[in-house]
Amino acid sequence: MKPARFITLEGIEGAGKTTVADRVTQALRARGLTVHATREPGGTTLAERIRALVLDRGEEHISATAETLLMFGARQVHVDNLIRPALARGEWVLCDRFTDATHAYQGGGRGVDRELIERIARAVHGDLQPDCTLLLDVPVRVGLERMQARRGAVDRFEIESAQFFERVRNRYLELARAAPQRFRVIDATAKLDRVCESAIAALEQCLALGPAAVT
Amino acid sequence: MKPARFITLEGIEGAGKTTVADRVTQALRARGLTVHATREPGGTTLAERIRALVLDRGEEHISATAETLLMFGARQVHVDNLIRPALARGEWVLCDRFTDATHAYQGGGRGVDRELIERIARAVHGDLQPDCTLLLDVPVRVGLERMQARRGAVDRFEIESAQFFERVRNRYLELARAAPQRFRVIDATAKLDRVCESAIAALEQCLALGPAAVT
Numbered sequence: 001m002k003p004a005r006f007i008t009l010e011g012i013e014g015a016g017k018t019t020v021a022d023r024v025t026q027a028l029r030a031r032g033l034t035v036h037a038t039r040e041p042g043g044t045t046l047a048e049r050i051r052a053l054v055l056d057r058g059e060e061h062i063s064a065t066a067e068t069l070l071m072f073g074a075r076q077v078h079v080d081n082l083i084r085p086a087l088a089r090g091e092w093v094l095c096d097r098f099t100d101a102t103h104a105y106q107g108g109g110r111g112v113d114r115e116l117i118e119r120i121a122r123a124v125h126g127d128l129q130p131d132c133t134l135l136l137d138v139p140v141r142v143g144l145e146r147m148q149a150r151r152g153a154v155d156r157f158e159i160e161s162a163q164f165f166e167r168v169r170n171r172y173l174e175l176a177r178a179a180p181q182r183f184r185v186i187d188a189t190a191k192l193d194r195v196c197e198s199a200i201a202a203l204e205q206c207l208a209l210g211p212a213a214v215t
Numbered sequence: 216m217k218p219a220r221f222i223t224l225e226g227i228e229g230a231g232k233t234t235v236a237d238r239v240t241q242a243l244r245a246r247g248l249t250v251h252a253t254r255e256p257g258g259t260t261l262a263e264r265i266r267a268l269v270l271d272r273g274e275e276h277i278s279a280t281a282e283t284l285l286m287f288g289a290r291q292v293h294v295d296n297l298i299r300p301a302l303a304r305g306e307w308v309l310c311d312r313f314t315d316a317t318h319a320y321q322g323g324g325r326g327v328d329r330e331l332i333e334r335i336a337r338a339v340h341g342d343l344q345p346d347c348t349l350l351l352d353v354p355v356r357v358g359l360e361r362m363q364a365r366r367g368a369v370d371r372f373e374i375e376s377a378q379f380f381e382r383v384r385n386r387y388l389e390l391a392r393a394a395p396q397r398f399r400v401i402d403a404t405a406k407l408d409r410v411c412e413s414a415i416a417a418l419e420q421c422l423a424l425g426p427a428a429v430t
Contacts, residue, residue, distance in 0.1 A: 046275045049268055050285070053261060060261045060296045065338050069288035070265070076281035116338050123280050123331050 004087045005207055006128065008098040010172060011136035012165050013158060014143030015188045016195055020136060021096050023196040024203060028092060031212055036086045039096035041071050043078040050074035055155040062156070064110035068117065071102050076124045084128065099125070100133060100175050105157065108171025109164050132206040134199050135176050136188035140165040182206075219302045220422055221343065223313040225387060226351035227380050228373060229358030230403045231410055235351060236311050238411035239418060243307060246427050251301045254311035256286050258293040265289035270370040277371070279325035283332065286317050291339045299343065314340070315348060315390050320372065323386025324379050347421040349414050350391050351403035355380040397421075 007024070009017050025037045041051040054062065054070045062070075075098070086093050099121045106112040138146075140162050147158060176183035184202035188195050203209070222239070224232050240252040256266040269277065269285045277285075290313070301308050314336045321327040353361075355377050362373060391398035399417035403410050418424070 044275055046268060046273060046277070050265075053264055053268075058261060060259055060292060062261070063291055063295050066288050066291035066295070069284045069291060069335070069339075073281050073284035073288055076278055076284060077275060080278050080281070081275045113338070116334065119331065119334055120284070123328070124284075 004090045005092050005131040006083065006087060007092070007094045007203065007207075008100065008130040008133045009094065009096050009136065010098075010100050010104070010133055011188060012138065012140065012143045012169050012172070014146030015136035015138050016146075016192055017096050017136055019192050020134070020186075020188075020196050020199045021094060024134075024199055025094055027200045027212070028094070031209075034091040036082065036091060036093045037096075038078070038082060038093065040078060040098055040101065041074040043074075043083075043095070044081045046081075047074040047077045050077070055157070057154075057156050057159070064106055064112045065116075067110070068102060068106040068112050068120070071106065072120050072124050075099070075102075079125050079128065087128075095130075098130060098133075100135075100172065103175055104168045104171040108174075109160070109168045130182060132203055133176075133179075133183050134202060135172055135183055135185045136195065136199070137169070137173065137185050138188045140169055142189055143169075219305045220307050220346040221298065221302060222307070222309045222418065222422075223315065223345040223348045224309065224311050224351065225313075225315050225319070225348055226403060227319075227353065227355065227358045227384050227387070229361030230351035230353050231361075231407050232311050232351055234407050235349070235401075235403075235411050235414045236309060239349075239414055240309055242415045242418075242427070243309070246424075249306040251297065251306060251308045252311075253293070253297060253308060255293060255313055255316065256289040258289075258298075258310070259296045261296075262289040262292045265292070270372070272369075272371050272374070279321055279327045280331075282325070283317060283321040283327050283335070286321065287335050287339050290314070290317075294340050294343065302343075310345075313345060313348075315350075315387065318390055319383045319386040323389075324375070324383045345397060347418055348391075348394075348398050349417060350387055350398055350400045351410065351414070352384070352388065352400050353403045355384055357404055 009021055011017050021037055025035050028035045041054060042048040050070055083093050102117055107114055107117050176185050184206050186198050186202055224236055226232050236252055240250050243250045256269060257263040265285055298308050317332055322329055322332050391400050399421050401413050401417055
């Protein structure tokens with residue numbers, strides 16, 4: 001049995017993460033792999049409850065530091081109760097956002113000290129790092145147009161300004177440049193089908209998976 | 216107007232904190248002061264929701280690190296939305312548990328790295344430290360007997376062993392020895408009326424309040 005892999009998907013709002021996550025999951029399952037498709041913040045019942053508290057536009061101020069601590073609290077619960085047990089059983093995990101998102105949103109977007117984020121990340125998941133991170137990159141204008149075309153309630157991040165998302169995107173690209181072996185940056189301005197194909201090809205290349213068996 | 220003061224109450228389960236908090240609040244209000252009696256984890260609607268998630272004996276494992284992050288997340292919300300605004304208005308705050316409890320329970324009790332706790336505490340409340348901390352000290356056996364005499368549901372801390380509470384108590388006493396100007400250690404084995412009197416006297420002495428006006 002090949003070792004289980006931990007894959008993360010990152011990108012700003014409107015980059016197409018949800019669709020790409022679905023298609024990548026299908027492509028891996030088509031190879032006969034057991035894949036847990038999960039997300040952050042959230043991924044377990046308790047972590048989803050923490051997610052709801054963080055994302056809700058309630059009356060109380062949630063500072064950037066509070067946000068960071070609650071995100072990492074939810075992450076620790078998710079790592080302990082889902083991600084590590086799944087990997088230990090030899091099952092693959094595909095996670096929509098992980099610690100890179102904390103660097104991008106709370107660090108780049110809101111200005112939380114990078115050293116604090118790194119210190120907490122070390123305590124929360126230490127040696128556990130994604131084997132491959134797919135960064136779906138779109139210009140902020142494109143992402144925001146796609147986001148605005150969606151229906152539904154808007155959360156505490158989606159109300160942020162274009163300047164905020166520029167800082168988030170820039171931090172993501174900086175993280176990708178600093179870890180080129182782990183990151184694959186996907187041009188996500190194309191049509192979604194094409195973006196999904198690029199993401200799957202990049203993942204196969206990053207993890208040296210070889211061609212899929214014809215099924 | 217005298218400057219507002221931030222007072223914290225600490226101690227293991229069964230030390231009598233709730234009663235002492237009530238009586239100290241009354242004593243301060245009798246001096247004409249506006250006093251916010253609050254608690255941690257919790258103290259605001261959102262922070263109380265986080266408290267419920269942390270204390271609930273649910274099915275998911277909450278590691279010592281997750282506990283620490285969620286406690287500090289709730290603390291940041293409490294500090295930003297209640298404690299700092301109250302102090303800025305010149306109102307006093309009496310808080311049942313604060314960062315010393317994280318050092319005692321998550322650090323002493325569960326072994327979380329002291330440096331991590333100190334680093335996060337610096338990010339969460341920086342220059343804000345209690346002006347006086349009353350540590351209600353009882354031997355663990357006494358505290359546990361009192362706790363068991365209470366009715367009601369038992370939370371994730373109350374199920375812990377005597378050895379756990381010995382570590383918590385020892386860390387509390389160590390914190391008190393390291394900051395003798397801020398801490399007052401109260402012998403809480405006496406009858407509750409006597410403990411309350413000692414606590415009020417210790418607080419007056421710690422804050423150099425002078426005798427209360429006869430009302």
